[in-house]
């Protein structure tokens with residue numbers, strides 16, 4: 001495992017040194033064109049980058065963290081009432097339904113407010129009043145929805161929902177402008193960041209419609225998720241007394257995998273643990289590189305669908321989390337996904353005689369079905385490789 005020395009250095013325009021995790025300044029100090037080029041290079045050579053000056057208000061992140069921490073501090077029985085993850089909801093140690101385990105507990109929520117509200121009723125049926133929204137100050141209302149960044153194509157939320165974890169209220173509402181919510185406020189902000197990154201990637205790749213990617217994730221019926229992971233200090237706390245099945249040295253927090261969706265936008269507290277698999281540059285294969293924690297930054301990675309949409313030009317990176325023994329790690333990941341019925345197929349600009357179609361077209365629903373049928377570490381895109389017949393059909397078509 002490698003700990004990069006200069007991982008947080010702003011990326012040089014001409015080269016991407018091996019073993020280094022690119023840092024991209026989203027405020028575009030060198031102009032939009034240069035920002036687009038840097039993002040394409042980071043996503044093509046690494047599939048991963050650290051975004052600084054990203055425009056997501058620290059306050060939105062702090063509110064969500066406070067609510068999440070309050071939830072994870074509740075007694076196990078209370079948390080279990082929000083589970084098991086089906087696949088949404090609260091889970092502990094078990095990841096997915098195929099035998100994967102990790103030293104963590106988590107909440108998986110649909111990013112759509114109506115789904116959050118439905119789940120909330122299940123979580124806290126006894127006391128629906130706890131799902132009330134909180135009223136916030138006028139300044140928040142003014143800030144809400146006013147981004148200095150390029151617009152995203154999301155239609156306004158039509159549905160209201162409220163959700164509470166612990167004593168902190170996480171709710172969503174469009175009933176009144178001066179009502180706001182930790183989850184929705186956060187999701188709105190990270191979705192905007194994701195859209196901005198995707199539009200810039202579209203521009204950098206020279207797509208005829210540079211908004212092709214962001215349109216997929218900003219559709220009203222997008223299937224995006226929000227996941228909050230909590231890795232406690234003592235892994236034994238999750239397993240119960242007497243279980244010595246895993247030592248501190250080999251404790252895997254979240255096993256290696258690629259993210260299936262289009263783009264993942266991750267933020268964590270100041271506890272290390274995230275690692276990415278990168279080529280060692282000496283021809284010796286890949287090695288795990290530690291990603292130094294930075295609570296003020298976002299870590300953004302390409303998902304399987306973006307790899308498929310770009311015909312492999314942008315790469316979905318393998319990553320994992322090692323459990324820490326010193327302090328608990330809290331991370332929040334927004335998985336930007338298209339609607340279930342969306343057809344995922346390499347964009348024409350990425351297919352040429354020398355770079356034939358690598359994957360056969362599929363819908364996100366088909367991909368999800370395959371993903372839930374396999375282990376975490378499975379290379380799911382391999383299941384969708386194009387056959388010689390698909391190539392022939394392509395030739396006929398063109």
Ligand SMILES: C=C1C[C@]23C[C@@]1(O)CC[C@H]2[C@@]12CC[C@H](O)[C@@](C)(C(=O)O1)[C@H]2[C@@H]3C(=O)O
Nearest residue numbers: 087095096097100259371372373374375376
């Ligand atoms: C073992 C599994 C958990 C997972 C669904 C799967 O069958 C394979 C992909 C896993 C993953 C990894 C990224 C995200 O954390 C996640 C929510 C996703 O979309 O795919 C998880 C799934 C999960 O925990 O339900």
Ligand SMILES: O=C(O)CCC(=O)C(=O)O
Nearest residue numbers: 227229254274321331333
């Ligand atoms: O918790 C983390 O830091 C990352 C977890 C992760 O990769 C995931 O949930 O897909």
Ligand SMILES: [Fe+2]
Nearest residue numbers: 257258259319
């Ligand atoms: Fe992941």
